[in-house]
Amino acid sequence: MLPAAERFTAALRCVIVAPRAVKIETVSKVSAWRKASVVARVAREQAGRSRTVNAVWKAVSATGRAFGNALHQLWLEVTGIVFLVMALSFAGASVKEYGKYHAGQVGGARFGLAVFFAVTFAWFGLSSFWRVRRKRERQ
Numbered sequence: 140m141l142p143a144a145e146r147f148t149a150a151l152r153c154v155i156v157a158p159r160a161v162k163i164e165t166v167s168k169v170s171a172w173r174k175a176s177v178v179a180r181v182a183r184e185q186a187g188r189s190r191t192v193n194a195v196w197k198a199v200s201a202t203g204r205a206f207g208n209a210l211h212q213l214w215l216e217v218t219g220i221v222f223l224v225m226a227l228s229f230a231g232a233s234v235k236e237y238g239k240y241h242a243g244q245v246g247g248a249r250f251g252l253a254v255f256f257a258v259t260f261a262w263f264g265l266s267s268f269w270r271v272r273r274k275r276e277r278q
Contacts, residue, residue: 219267
């Protein structure tokens with residue numbers, strides 16, 4: 140008679156495998172992705188040899204660059220306008236606060252703060268337009 144430990148290991152060696160193979164879904168998906176990547180790589184290599192595909196790709200990239208540059212310029216100009224409008228708003232508040240300060244109703248800190256924000260936002264707005272100009276000169 141075998142000891143209990145040997146009987147247990149002998150029982151493990153005699154496990155019956157299921158008569159049908161079990162399909163593992165993740166393996167088939169990985170295999171499909173691998174096949175797709177191989178097909179894409181071969182198609183890219185073949186397209187790289189085609190003059191038509193290269194010409195179309197260069198046209199699309201040039202058009203994309205032009206649109207990107209135009210959108211960046213538009214973004215800088217719009218943010219510049221927004222900052223300048225905010226600077227004008229703070230400038231108006233500075234005038235109002237100066238009147239209150241001159242009348243002795245408030246201290247100078249509020250007036251100084253309004254002037255500080257007006258100058259800061261004016262700087263941001265003007266520097267945005269300067270960046271547009273520098274970018275246009277480089278092109």
